[in-house]
Amino acid sequence: MKILDLVTLLNLEVYGGKAGLENEINGGYTSDLLSDVMGNANSGDLWITLQTHKNVIAIASLKDLAAVLLINNNKPELDMLKQADEEGIPVLGTAMKSFEVSAKLYNLMNS
Amino acid sequence: MKKLFFEYSVEAGNFTKAGDASSNFKKVLKQLNVDPQVIKRIVVALYEGEVNIVAHSVGGNIFCNIDPKSVNLILKDDGPGIPDINKAMQVGFSTASAKVREMGFGAGMGLVNMKNNVDFLKIESEMGKGTKVELTVNL
Numbered sequence: 016m017k018i019l020d021l022v023t024l025l026n027l028e029v030y031g032g033k034a035g036l037e038n039e040i041n042g043g044y045t046s047d048l049l050s051d052v053m054g055n056a057n058s059g060d061l062w063i064t065l066q067t068h069k070n071v072i073a074i075a076s077l078k079d080l081a082a083v084l085l086i087n088n089n090k091p092e093l094d095m096l097k098q099a100d101e102e103g104i105p106v107l108g109t110a111m112k113s114f115e116v117s118a119k120l121y122n123l124m125n126s
Numbered sequence: 127m128k129k130l131f132f133e134y135s136v137e138a139g140n141f142t143k144a145g146d147a148s149s150n151f152k153k154v155l156k157q158l159n160v161d162p163q164v165i166k167r168i169v170v171a172l173y174e175g176e177v178n179i180v181a182h183s184v185g186g187n188i189f190c191n192i193d194p195k196s197v198n199l200i201l202k203d204d205g206p207g208i209p210d211i212n213k214a215m216q217v218g219f220s221t222a223s224a225k226v227r228e229m230g231f232g233a234g235m236g237l238v239n240m241k242n243n244v245d246f247l248k249i250e251s252e253m254g255k256g257t258k259v260e261l262t263v264n265l
Contacts (some may be wrong), residue, residue, distance in 0.1 A: 049177075050235035053170050054242065066230045073145030077152060077169050094142060 016040050016123065018082045018105050021061070025119055027071065028108035030091050032072075032099035038081040042050070042124060045117045046085050049074055056080060061120060062112050072098040072106075086113045127256040129156075130192040136176055141229065144165070147188050148173040158192070160265065164261075167243040168197055168263050174236040175201040175259055181226050196245075198262045214249075216251065220238040 019036045022029055028119055029036070041059030045054050047066055056062060058079035064071065067089050075083050082105035085091060091099070091106050099106045132154060133146035148169055155165045172188070178184045179201060186203030208214050215237050222232020241247050246262040 026147055039167070047230050048233040048235065049230040050233050050239055051172060052173065052234060054239040056164070064230075068229055069142055070229065070231075073149065077145065077173055078166075101187055 018107075021123070024123060025109065025116065026113075030085075030099075030106040030108055031079070031096040032082070032103055032105040034100075034103035035082060035105045035112075038105065040082045040120075040124070043117060043120045044080075045095050051079065061116055063120070065113070067091050067095060069094040069098050070101055071095060072104055074103045077104045082107055084109060084116065086111060088114055097121065129194075130154075132190040132192075133186040134176075134190075136179040136186050136188060136239060138180060138183055141180060143230075144177050144180045145173055147176050150221040153188055154190075155192075160197075160224070163265060164197075164265060168199075171263070172199055172259055173244045174239045175199070175261075177231060178236055178259075179203050181222055190218055194265070196262050196264050198260070201255045201257075201261075203260040205254060205256045206256060208249070208251040209253060211249050211251060234245070 026100050040061050044060045044101055045063040047064050052074055056078055059081050061082050061084055062075055062080050063084045068113060072081055072095055086108045088110050111123040134178050137143055152169050176182035177197040184205050189200040191198040213219050218234040220232045220234035226232045245264045248260045251257040
């Protein structure tokens with residue numbers, strides 16, 4: 016599934032990194048601990064988190080993640096968006112909490 | 127592949143630049159057509175080491191040596207040093223500040239991530255002088 020399809024299906028906000036909206040999603044990883052993501056996420060994962068700073072994009076880029084999804088109406092900081100645009104890594108947003116949106120993604124990936 | 131050498135300096139406390147060295151070195155490895163699975167391992171270990179210098183030291187340098195058989199990284203800082211390396215290696219043990227933890231760093235997983243992704247890891251530290259982390263990933 017492409018990020019763009021997920022945006023439509025779950026009615027997500029797109030804050031930045033639009034160049035990467037055609038990225039394929041292979042799975043998801045839900046965590047707010049950066050080293051946990053560094054150690055355990057797989058390339059192509061959608062990273063579901065409440066962290067809104069620039070280092071999130073550095074990790075997403077180093078790990079070749081598909082996109083970052085901010086939960087619970089969290090908004091990205093400006094330098095996060097700038098980095099996302101430079102790297103072409105989409106930063107998405109939702110009002111849903113991590114449990115709910117993770118479950119929805121899981122169901123979509125496995126249906 | 128010829129022998130290549132790269133050096134990066136890492137600023138203490140500057141989280142906006144944390145990851146810059148790792149990002150640059152990842153590009154170098156890609157250009158050299160290193161196996162993507164190997165690049166992933168090197169990048170995890172290097173990033174954790176880079177963030178440690180930013181979060182815990184007064185600043186330091188990263189020296190990267192590439193030869194046909196391996197990638198060898200030496201991360202050296204100028205202090206303050208690690209009082210108990212065995213403790214630092216324990217999952218969940220962290221001396222990170224509240225501010226750093228709030229950002230999602232400092233979960234006590236960094237050194238373990240390093241260990242799990244490299245073929246060789248050696249940490250030497252002297253209080254007041256600094257820490258030297260050497261790691262190798264075979265190609």
